[in-house]
Amino acid sequence: MWDSTVLNMQRNRAISVSSALANLPRPNGIRRSLSGNAFPRTIRIVVLGAGGVGKTAMAVRFVTKRFIGDYDPNLETIYRHTGFVDDELINFEIMDTAGQQDEHSLTLEDKCRWGEAFIFVYDVTDKYSFVELDRLKFVASYSHSKSRLNFTPCWVLVGNKTDLADHERIISTEEGRERARELSCHIFREISVKESMDEASEVFEDLWREFARRCPRSPSSSQRRKFSYRIQDKIPILNSNAC
Numbered sequence: 001m002w003d004s005t006v007l008n009m010q011r012n013r014a015i016s017v018s019s020a021l022a023n024l025p026r027p028n029g030i031r032r033s034l035s036g037n038a039f040p041r042t043i044r045i046v047v048l049g050a051g052g053v054g055k056t057a058m059a060v061r062f063v064t065k066r067f068i069g070d071y072d073p074n075l076e077t078i079y080r081h082t083g084f085v086d087d088e089l090i091n092f093e094i095m096d097t098a099g100q101q102d103e104h105s106l107t108l109e110d111k112c113r114w115g116e117a118f119i120f121v122y123d124v125t126d127k128y129s130f131v132e133l134d135r136l137k138f139v140a141s142y143s144h145s146k147s148r149l150n151f152t153p154c155w156v157l158v159g160n161k162t163d164l165a166d167h168e169r170i171i172s173t174e175e176g177r178e179r180a181r182e183l184s185c186h187i188f189r190e191i192s193v194k195e196s197m198d199e200a201s202e203v204f205e206d207l208w209r210e211f212a213r214r215c216p217r218s219p220s221s222s223q224r225r226k227f228s229y230r231i232q233d234k235i236p237i238l239n240s241n242a243c
């Protein structure tokens with residue numbers, strides 16, 4: 001009797017503390033999500049593709065809404081960005097990999113083990129970037145299978161630079177769609193990061209929806225920590241309000 005009274009008191013206290021926490025204003029203006037989750041869920045996305053296809057431009061477009069013309073090709077960064085998708089507040093962690101590897105950087109497998117969702121980018125005017133997709137998908141699938149995370153990651157294929165398509169297109173939309181099927185990608189989009197802010201954002205938002213559908217519970221923080229320590233030592237993290 002006494003035990004159950006104490007248990008009930010503890011439970012009521014826990015409930016009132018958690019609802020009080022949920023109602024507190026969050027630091028940096030982060031609100032409780034409208035879906036009712038007190039804390040935003042996190043998704044880790046790795047962006048892969050040959051050099052110069054627009055990986056950095058796409059990530060920066062999503063995070064800052066701006067198109068910035070040129071970046072250091074060796075720059076690898078993890079962008080952290082919090083935003084709403086369908087009334088739910090989501091933490092996006094986006095690893096922008098360098099298309100040209102230098103011998104001191106982490107291996108591609110190391111980086112892929114960190115990821116839970118993958119965006120493969122090619123340039124619709126560049127045949128090599130299209131051919132390179134096979135190798136990248138192979139490495140990402142292999143690395144993910146070694147990471148022992150118990151869900152199929154979300155795969156997305158993006159053909160970028162459609163603003164150049166009228167005169168310079170080499171890969172047709174149908175070829176892109178067909179390759180998405182061959183690579184078992186869940187989502188295929190053609191976009192112009194340069195001309196459209198919305199097209200870049202929709203890639204990340206649709207990716208989140210697909211991820212949430214196939215993985216209702218995110219990996220635990222202890223699972224995530226296993227893959228973090230080597231990566232986060234070597235790749236700088238940039239919060240979106242600092243971009």
Ligand SMILES: Nc1nc2c(ncn2[C@@H]2O[C@H](COP(=O)(O)OP(=O)(O)OP(=O)(O)O)[C@@H](O)[C@H]2O)c(=O)[nH]1
Pocket residue numbers: 049050051052053054055056057058068069070071072073074075097098099100160161162163164191192193194195
């Ligand atoms: N026309 C056009 N150019 C683009 C578009 N997106 C990116 N670019 C340009 O393509 C070049 C390469 O873009 P990045 O974002 O640096 O490409 P990346 O894939 O990150 O390249 P690496 O860092 O070498 O791997 C830059 O000059 C961009 O301005 C686009 O949608 N249209």
